[in-house]
Amino acid sequence: MAVDARKALAYRFEPLVVTAERGRLAFFAQATGQPDPVYADLAAAQTAGHPDLPIPPSFYFSLELERPDPFGWLTALDVDLRRVLHGEQSFTYHAMAHAGDVLTLRSRITGVAAKKGGALELLTKQTSVTRDAQPVAEAVSVIVVRNPEAGR
């Protein structure tokens, strides 16, 4: 089923105010096999000059998922989650952020494109992360929706 591009581009995400918890970051380090104690041990992080555990480079994507219904925007656009693939992901940084920082995430859908006669639809979602109204990071995700029947 095709995504309604106009509906997608008009979709409004509520701003998300979120704090990365220290224990969660330590769990993320464990789950990703990260042996560097800077990412899991407060004393090691402080010795390296950080005020608390640093938010690792790809974790901003996880902060986006802290919404009560993180895939709700997809279901609102009538997308079957089983047909979704992550196509591309990028991050740009303006400042380091750490456990305990209060971060605000603002997301919007900036692009809808069809490929292969509609068999693939690409949704681009852009998220800006700020702390005290100062930029911390930008994240851009391209989500691929597979519509195998459309290509036939």
Place this chain on the structure above:
Amino acid sequence: MTVPSLSAVTPGAVTAGAVAAGTELPPLAVDPISRATLALFAGASGDHNPIHLDLDVARSAGLDDVFAQGMLSMAYLGRLLTNWVPQERLRSWRVRFAAITPVHAQPTCTGRVLSVTDGLAALEIEVTLPDGTVTLKGDAVVDVTGKPDRLTA
């Protein structure tokens, strides 16, 4: 050209003088991805999409098995980069998820400097499987000046 070895150097010691086009990052090989890893990463990353966890859901979507979250491999690539330089030197990076990572796959992360301009190194980065499949392909921009960093202030 001669490729300086950085494997014995601490991240903070990577400087523009030691980095040039062709410099390779020490590769990062990770353990085969188990179903337990997928479950732990789902919890830690907040991506609870059952397609990565629940064989019934994977089969209902026409797949033979679950597959790894793309962001798990991107996190491994993040480790490759922060092993090489302190994280505050990483300015930007992007990846394309080129192929699915099956459960039990054993990814290796590699990176190579393409150019160094004004203290910023442009890198190509990749995740590959033992059969040669490239699962993630992308690029990164890293500050290699070694100057006190604006981001840590």
